[in-house]
Amino acid sequence: MSECYGHKRELLYWWLLLLIILYNIFGGFFLALSYFGTDQSQVGRYISAKDTSTGRMGLLLNGLVKIPMQFSILLIGALLFTFFSLKPAPIYFNERSYQYLKETQPAQAQVFEAEHKLLQQDLSRQSTALLAKKEQGVVAPAVLSAYKETQQKVKALHGKVEGAINSTGYNAERTDTNYIFLYFVKNTLPVGMVGLLFAVIFLASWGSISAALNSLAASSVKDIHxxxxxxxxxxxxELALSRLHTLLWGLFSIAVAMFATQMGSLIEAVNVLGSLFYGPILGTFLVAFYFKNIKGPHVFVAAILAEALVILIYNMDIVSFLWLNIVGAAGVILFSLLSVLIYRPKELNS
Known part of the structure; x- marks a missing residue:
């Protein structure tokens, strides 16, 4: 009886895992469709190509390169987790925030550090034992269970430290997620490699920021002003106006970046912010492609309503942010169809 129950639980686990994977793949599909189909950065590549075939090839290569690039970014996170499982990790990766906690609450910080030191010793010993057992081809469930338990204790301690730091109101950033890689670079890599890495980061960011600001300024000048x-x-x-719009978009981007620091991981923050707006944009394109009889005013109103619906669902935390793209696109289509049924302007006699 117990074996049958255990088999059913395992089967249920794999079915739930499959549903979660499909759930995220479907939502991610619409996010990718919105990005590669409607984003100004992709449209800029297409319209700047010398002909249609070159533009298509550029978009295709961009999509293909995106997969290994994203995999590499996520792989760095997995490798960092492995590294800090074998090497001592700091109690909090944002050193400046933790230093402030030590200065304002020294007694509490000493308690945290004493507990952290013991947990790091246990974690290092258990991870070394696990690797030794793996090399010997021996399964050690007791060691693995103890290692997982220690990981949970480390996570709980990190939550306590984070809560103590956030209670001081010292920093707007609520987590230290974005400081893990920086801590590794600063304290592990040789000096020359650190400088080279930061130079590459600055060069890459300058190129992407320049393209983003130029495309935003061009859109706002041509389509609005x-x-x-x-x-x-x-x-x-017109050149002076473009420069003014570029400045305004730069200030707006700085404000968004300051807000995004409170959203945890930067990768997730970028996808969340994109999902808030990509859905209605994708829906606008879909209506233009497949519903020729729906006019611009109907789509404009539908896009505003769909965006309001997306923001409402995001604030209520009803679905994953990936599905906001589906909600936004479907909302524009649905509201456009309803607006046509509700409001039909009379055609003027020629």
């Missing part, structure tokens, strides 16, 4: 201002302007005036 020049449409509102009907009077013709000179090229010199």
């Amino acid at each position: 020049l449409l509102i201002k009907t009077a013709a302007i000179t090229d010199k005036k």
